[in-house]
Amino acid sequence: MSNPLQDLRVAVxxxxxxxxxxxxxxxxxxxxxVAFVARDxxxxxxxxxxxxxxxxxxxDIASKTDTHRIALQIxxxxxxxxxxxxxxxSLGPVPLALLADTECEELEAALAANLVxxxxxxxxxxxxxxxxxxxxxxxxxxxxxxxDAAVTPYAGWGAYGASKAALLHLSRIWSEELAEHGxxxxxxxxxxxxxxxxxxxxxxxxxxxxxxPADSARELLARITAEVAA
Amino acid sequence: MRAxxxxxxxxxxxxxxxxxxxxxxxxxxxxxxxQFLRRGDLLVANDAATLPASLAGIHLRSxxxxxxxxxxxxxxxxxxxxxxxxVVFGAGDHRTRTENRAAPPPLHAGDTLALxxxxxxxxxxxxHPRLVALAFDGxxxxxxxxxxxxxxxxxxxxxxxxxxxWDVWTRVAARPVAFEPxxxxxxxxxxxxxALRERGVEFATLTHAAGLSSTGDPALDxxxxxxxxxxxxxxxxxxxxxxxxxxxxxxxxxxxVTRALEHAASRGPLRAGDGLSxxxxxxxxxxxxxDAIVSGTxxxxxxxxxxxxxxxxxxxxxxxxxxxxxxxxxxxxFGDSVWVERSADRPAAARTRRLHAAQVSRPRxxxxxxxxxxxxxxxxxxx
Numbered sequence: 001m002s003n004p005l006q007d008l009r010v011a012v013x014x015x016x017x018x019x020x021x022x023x024x025x026x027x028x029x030x031x032x033x034v035a036f037v038a039r040d041x042x043x044x045x046x047x048x049x050x051x052x053x054x055x056x057x058x059x060d061i062a063s064k065t066d067t068h069r070i071a072l073q074i075x076x077x078x079x080x081x082x083x084x085x086x087x088x089x090s091l092g093p094v095p096l097a098l099l100a101d102t103e104c105e106e107l108e109a110a111l112a113a114n115l116v117x118x119x120x121x122x123x124x125x126x127x128x129x130x131x132x133x134x135x136x137x138x139x140x141x142x143x144x145x146x147x148d149a150a151v152t153p154y155a156g157w158g159a160y161g162a163s164k165a166a167l168l169h170l171s172r173i174w175s176e177e178l179a180e181h182g183x184x185x186x187x188x189x190x191x192x193x194x195x196x197x198x199x200x201x202x203x204x205x206x207x208x209x210x211x212x213p214a215d216s217a218r219e220l221l222a223r224i225t226a227e228v229a230a
Numbered sequence: 231m232r233a234x235x236x237x238x239x240x241x242x243x244x245x246x247x248x249x250x251x252x253x254x255x256x257x258x259x260x261x262x263x264x265q266f267l268r269r270g271d272l273l274v275a276n277d278a279a280t281l282p283a284s285l286a287g288i289h290l291r292s293x294x295x296x297x298x299x300x301x302x303x304x305x306x307x308x309x310x311x312x313x314x315x316x317v318v319f320g321a322g323d324h325r326t327r328t329e330n331r332a333a334p335p336p337l338h339a340g341d342t343l344a345l346x347x348x349x350x351x352x353x354x355x356x357x358h359p360r361l362v363a364l365a366f367d368g369x370x371x372x373x374x375x376x377x378x379x380x381x382x383x384x385x386x387x388x389x390x391x392x393x394x395x396w397d398v399w400t401r402v403a404a405r406p407v408a409f410e411p412x413x414x415x416x417x418x419x420x421x422x423x424x425a426l427r428e429r430g431v432e433f434a435t436l437t438h439a440a441g442l443s444s445t446g447d448p449a450l451d452x453x454x455x456x457x458x459x460x461x462x463x464x465x466x467x468x469x470x471x472x473x474x475x476x477x478x479x480x481x482x483x484x485x486x487v488t489r490a491l492e493h494a495a496s497r498g499p500l501r502a503g504d505g506l507s508x509x510x511x512x513x514x515x516x517x518x519x520x521d522a523i524v525s526g527t528x529x530x531x532x533x534x535x536x537x538x539x540x541x542x543x544x545x546x547x548x549x550x551x552x553x554x555x556x557x558x559x560x561x562x563x564f565g566d567s568v569w570v571e572r573s574a575d576r577p578a579a580a581r582t583r584r585l586h587a588a589q590v591s592r593p594r595x596x597x598x599x600x601x602x603x604x605x606x607x608x609x610x611x612x613x
Contacts, residue, residue, distance in 0.1 A: 048371075055371050056371070057371075057375070058375070065394075067396075068394070068395035068396055068399065069378035069379060069395070070378075071279075072279065072281075072282075072374070072377075072378045072395070072406045073371075073374050073375060073378050075279060075404055075405050075406055076308065076370075076374040076405070076406050077308065077370075077371060077374065078308070079308045079405060080404055080405060081404075124396075124399070124403075126401070126402075126420075127277050127279070127399075127400070127401065127402035127403045127404040128277075128404040128405070130402065131277055131402070131404050131435055131463075134434065134435070134463070134465050134466075135463045135464070135465045135466075137465065177420070180424065180427055181420075181423070
């Protein structure tokens with residue numbers, strides 16, 4: 001059977017570090033057509049140069065005015081879209097803070113990156129995703145990266161946990177609403193990985209206790225393969 | 231007609247005028263659009279996203295400020311974007327009506343234009359002082375990035391508020407290839423698509439690079455629409471074939487959809503793939519695919535209005551115009567809508583039996599409604 005990832009058009013936000021970068025690498029290795037988004041122009045350029053044929057897009061998914069510019073460049077670079085991975089996340093206050101010590105601006109910033117950003121970008125790309133489902137006669141896919149903090153109330157993870165819980169529920173509602181258009185919306189919890197985000201949250205964590213992002217990326221790839229082949 | 235001044239895609243009070251195949255006029259809130267489609271019908275929309283095609287900058291040789299409005303390219307291919315045709319204005323912006331805009335400095339092949347992060351070269355003049363072919367420097371990704379960062383949606387003086395991309399993208403916007411919004415598609419939201427599905431109405435899309443609607447220059451405007459590339463997916467061709475087999479109607483959402491479908495069918499059976507719609511549709515056109523068009527309201531003399539003459543006789547359209555005027559319908563891209571069915575007396579290519587079937591099962595006029603249904607005089611015979 002042919003590789004369902006070959007020529008699959010995939011966009012990954014937060015694609016220059018951690019899980020996002022591992023995912024971009026893995027997709028690229030499998031022959032997918034990849035566009036990735038990140039804020040830092042230098043890092044975007046480096047990853048695009050390293051992975052020939054990938055499309056690097058500079059933008060901040062937490063910014064309303066960036067959303068359509070990002071969507072435009074994704075659609076232009078890939079000629080449409082089959083899979084969107086909303087991976088970029090913000091931890092909220094660093095170092096982690098008790099909710100009662102979290103400034104409302106910090107909560108808003110976490111919500112902007114982890115909830116409103118994925119909501120806006122998904123909305124702006126829904127036309128492409130639905131067209132993909134119609135034209136390729138298989139499911140298009142939105143993957144929202146989740147966390148066990150979305151379900152378990154960890155002290156100190158208030159902004160992150162609340163925003164991820166909201167994203168989880170948004171995914172479930174969208175899954176209901178978009179099924180009739182052939183767009184699947186799923187959540188994926190990659191586990192605790194050795195990433196920049198994790199080291200911001202838990203600077204003294206034992207790396208040996210953490211997953212390698214590449215391993216989580218491989219699991220996510222299997223999930224994507226199963227969803228688009230269904 | 232009154233211009234619609236506010237960039238609201240689906241105003242609550244938007245109106246629809248339905249011009250039936252027999253010439254009957256019906257008035258409805260546009261929110262009731264779905265009720266005019268019936269089980270087995272197919273609605274086809276243009277899923278082109280709109281480029282921020284207005285690029286402000288400097289003509290380097292003269293130092294003069296200019297506004298470049300991208301107007302066309304040869305194909306929709308992802309990486310074929312080095313060369314665009316473009317309309318160039320002098321100093322100023324959309325708040326000045328296009329017909330009053332200053333001319334650009336004289337443009338010559340080889341002139342360079344600094345357009346924000348983009349650099350473009352004039353390749354040649356296209357037999358009009360405002361119309362040029364230009365090429366951007368850089369990789370396709372860099373050009374797309376420059377257009378995304380620096381470009382603004384093309385807009386006209388009747389809308390004063392600066393437009394953002396979200397104002398001009400339809401709910402189904404996908405590939406960014408339109409130079410102006412395929413605004414008939416503003417009626418679409420996901421609730422409508424859900425309602426259509428519930429009614430057993432199919433939905434499909436094509437991608438058509440809708441071009442500029444006005445340049446303010448009579449000589450250029452007379453040439454509109456420019457040739458426009460489109461992509462017709464196989465799934466949409468299959469959906470049209472299936473609709474025909476079950477005797478459903480093909481409803482085109484907008485002039486661009488109509489142009490693409492009729493072009494794709496102009497040389498034999500409808501074929502999927504890429505094409506360049508270079509025909510002008512009008513009173514002499516034989517429609518091969520589209521049974522009805524849903525469109526904005528257009529004023530006589532525009533190319534959009536000409537296209538409606540392929541659907542209905544001048545007498546019917548004149549009555550429709552009078553009705554739009556008398557009932558305060560709004561025009562332009564954020565305005566009200568018309569639904570025009572191909573008149574029973576329009577020539578139809580090899581579709582006589584199907585056309586007949588469509589006629590006898592026309593939806594009942596809104597008999598329960600107190601809105602006026604304007605009977606029309608008998609129409610002219612086919613040409």
